[in-house]
Amino acid sequence: MKKLALFAIIVLIFGTMSPTLVNHAYGQNDPSILLRIAVQADKQIVNQLDKKYENKIPNNINILYDKGHTAVKSLDQSLSINDIEKAKQDFLLAMNSFMQISRIMSQSSEKVVVVTVSENSTQNLQSKLDRLEKFVKTLESISKKHNKIEQNRDEFTKAYSLIENIRNQINSGENTFENINDLKNLVNSIKKEIRNSIAEKQSNAIKNFFEKFLAQIDQKLIEAKDLDRNQIKIDKANELIVEIRELLSKNQINDAKKVYSELKIVLKDIGISVKIT
Amino acid sequence: MSLLIEPIQSKKSLGDEGILFVRNDSIFDTMVKVPLLVASMIIVAALLPIQSSFSSPRDLDLIIYPDGSTHVSTEIDVDPFLTDYEVNLFGNTIDNLVVIGDSGFLLDVDVIDDTALIQTFGSSVITIEYDIHDLVSKQGRLWTFSLDSPSDFTLLLPKNSAIVGMTNLPLNMEIINEQNQLTLSSGSTEIDYFFSISTISNTTEEIVNEEDNSSNIIIVGIIGGIIVIALVSVIIIAKNKQKNVKTIDEVVTIPKNNILDLETIFKLKPDLREDDKELIKFIFDNNGEALESELRKNFLQPRTTMWRAVKRLEREGVIEIEKKDLQNLVKLRKSMEEEN
Numbered sequence: 001m002k003k004l005a006l007f008a009i010i011v012l013i014f015g016t017m018s019p020t021l022v023n024h025a026y027g028q029n030d031p032s033i034l035l036r037i038a039v040q041a042d043k044q045i046v047n048q049l050d051k052k053y054e055n056k057i058p059n060n061i062n063i064l065y066d067k068g069h070t071a072v073k074s075l076d077q078s079l080s081i082n083d084i085e086k087a088k089q090d091f092l093l094a095m096n097s098f099m100q101i102s103r104i105m106s107q108s109s110e111k112v113v114v115v116t117v118s119e120n121s122t123q124n125l126q127s128k129l130d131r132l133e134k135f136v137k138t139l140e141s142i143s144k145k146h147n148k149i150e151q152n153r154d155e156f157t158k159a160y161s162l163i164e165n166i167r168n169q170i171n172s173g174e175n176t177f178e179n180i181n182d183l184k185n186l187v188n189s190i191k192k193e194i195r196n197s198i199a200e201k202q203s204n205a206i207k208n209f210f211e212k213f214l215a216q217i218d219q220k221l222i223e224a225k226d227l228d229r230n231q232i233k234i235d236k237a238n239e240l241i242v243e244i245r246e247l248l249s250k251n252q253i254n255d256a257k258k259v260y261s262e263l264k265i266v267l268k269d270i271g272i273s274v275k276i277t
Numbered sequence: 278m279s280l281l282i283e284p285i286q287s288k289k290s291l292g293d294e295g296i297l298f299v300r301n302d303s304i305f306d307t308m309v310k311v312p313l314l315v316a317s318m319i320i321v322a323a324l325l326p327i328q329s330s331f332s333s334p335r336d337l338d339l340i341i342y343p344d345g346s347t348h349v350s351t352e353i354d355v356d357p358f359l360t361d362y363e364v365n366l367f368g369n370t371i372d373n374l375v376v377i378g379d380s381g382f383l384l385d386v387d388v389i390d391d392t393a394l395i396q397t398f399g400s401s402v403i404t405i406e407y408d409i410h411d412l413v414s415k416q417g418r419l420w421t422f423s424l425d426s427p428s429d430f431t432l433l434l435p436k437n438s439a440i441v442g443m444t445n446l447p448l449n450m451e452i453i454n455e456q457n458q459l460t461l462s463s464g465s466t467e468i469d470y471f472f473s474i475s476t477i478s479n480t481t482e483e484i485v486n487e488e489d490n491s492s493n494i495i496i497v498g499i500i501g502g503i504i505v506i507a508l509v510s511v512i513i514i515a516k517n518k519q520k521n522v523k524t525i526d527e528v529v530t531i532p533k534n535n536i537l538d539l540e541t542i543f544k545l546k547p548d549l550r551e552d553d554k555e556l557i558k559f560i561f562d563n564n565g566e567a568l569e570s571e572l573r574k575n576f577l578q579p580r581t582t583m584w585r586a587v588k589r590l591e592r593e594g595v596i597e598i599e600k601k602d603l604q605n606l607v608k609l610r611k612s613m614e615e616e617n
Contacts, residue, residue, distance in 0.1 A: 099441065105419070123344050127345075127346055131348060
């Protein structure tokens with residue numbers, strides 16, 4: 001019995017700790033990726049230095065580059081002898097040196113700008129369009145999930161056709177402002193449409209949730225009464241529950257949610273946690 | 278007269294004629310305390326993952342667009358007994374925000390600065406998708422991505438971007454459609470990148486070519502070893518399966534197109550989930566195989582959700598997973614065992 005219990009305890013301890021172990025092991029699956037990233041960074045830095053300084057590289061940058069390049073070589077060696085800890089250190093040293101170089105090189109030119117959507121370069125317009133396309137696809141997948149795709153088919157076709165038009169306009173350097181606005185409006189209307197088309201289903205789900213939830217609150221209020229908690233507040237809570245039930249029966253879900261917010265405050269005053277498990 | 282109570286363990290053998298007196302305490306020790314201890318350990322072990330899972334993202338995937346804007350997609354476990362859930366967004370310049378509950382419903386959300394209050398109403402998992410413009414800054418030609426992440430995450434960098442500095446060790450790196458995808462650990466991360474003319478695939482090829490012959494020999498040796506081990510395992514598994522074949526009701530092998538048709542698959546596996554069936558349909562229409570990344574793209578699912586689905590189907594024996602160019606190739610199995 002004792003042996004069995006001991007075995008069970010060991011299994012449980014290992015079971016509890018195993019997710020952490022797996023997580024660490026994951027990073028060490030393929031340490032060669034560190035070398036790939038570092039070599040790629042090294043090459044980029046050399047390219048940038050050649051472009052910017054040709055043969056007149058400032059001394060401070062030269063020192064940093066030597067430090068980084070040596071670390072890349074060391075990383076290669078560390079990996080060949082399977083010294084993972086040393087490889088990690090080498091990688092961080094190399095990437096840190098390259099990071100410093102790239103920042104020194106960039107400092108001289110322009111101020112830091114947090115990227116905003118207002119810029120209208122081709123790159124920005126394309127990114128904007130890509131984001132909108134992703135949004136359309138997300139909505140399409142929601143629509144499919146609720147079998148409403150036929151209902152929204154025309155809107156999605158129109159959206160994809162607009163996306164194609166805008167892409168052509170970007171490529172030919174035309175003004176896309178109007179079409180992008182149309183696309184945004186269309187996407188918003190699709191979102192509303194989906195929301196409306198699944199509203200009934202969603203309302204039923206919320207009602208079911210409230211039913212279970214309110215039943216548990218009823219129970220908690222009975223217990224609170226037995227514990228001689230503030231009777232006025234308990235009565236108020238009961239009134240609000242009745243009101244929520246009435247609103248739910250009339251399908252006024254949003255109003256029910258608002259009353260529920262009031263109920264939460266009253267329950268807190270009584271000392272009932274809203275989180276009922 | 279003092280009564281000395283000796284522990285049962287230390288008592289000498291009383292022989293056949295002796296009467297065995299057992300202390301109640303010892304019975305309690307062996308019969309009650311240990312099971313109690315085990316039971317409490319089970320409870321602790323069961324509760325720990327639940328406690329840590331609520332309110333923490335189970336999935337976090339980021340995509341950086343060429344203009345520096347970032348698409349965030351996250352899946353969060355929430356307490357199904359709560360009516361709302363507050364989540365901190367990664368900034369306050371948010372676009373295209375969608376929050377989906379676990380029944381696929383669009384959830385109502387109020388955004389105040391960088392906080393979103395989501396009306397979850399019974400959802401146990403919520404998916405949040407939005408675009409954000411706060412995570413990437415630009416200085417000259419240098420782009421810097423900065424994030425203090427609450428969990429491990431994947432980061433897909435734009436095409437033709439080349440990393441020139443980073444503060445964290447990556448957990449993994451993959452190339453998806455000529456784009457670098459890094460898996461990074463939680464905490465503060467900064468990544469500097471430039472846009473280069475040469476594509477990433479070329480760069481990686483060059484890197485691979487640069488590796489000396491000796492390392493190639495080692496790699497070939499390792500791969501050879503793995504193949505030999507895999508072959509031996511396959512033979513052993515095949516032999517075991519041959520032994521088990523009598524106990525299985527039916528093994529269906531359909532030579533036409535080398536893969537089973539959909540009807541047969543669904544007949545053999547009647548308990549498959551609807552979304553899994555959709556996956557199977559997609560793979561079937563794609564000549565019986567598809568990359569996991571293609572599935573993710575088509576079904577707009579985060580990486581781990583799709584991974585779980587693929588693993589589920591592998592467990593069901595519907596598909597098999599192969600590695601192809603560092604990616605998972607999902608293939609419909611040519612034969613399948615009927616569910617009992």
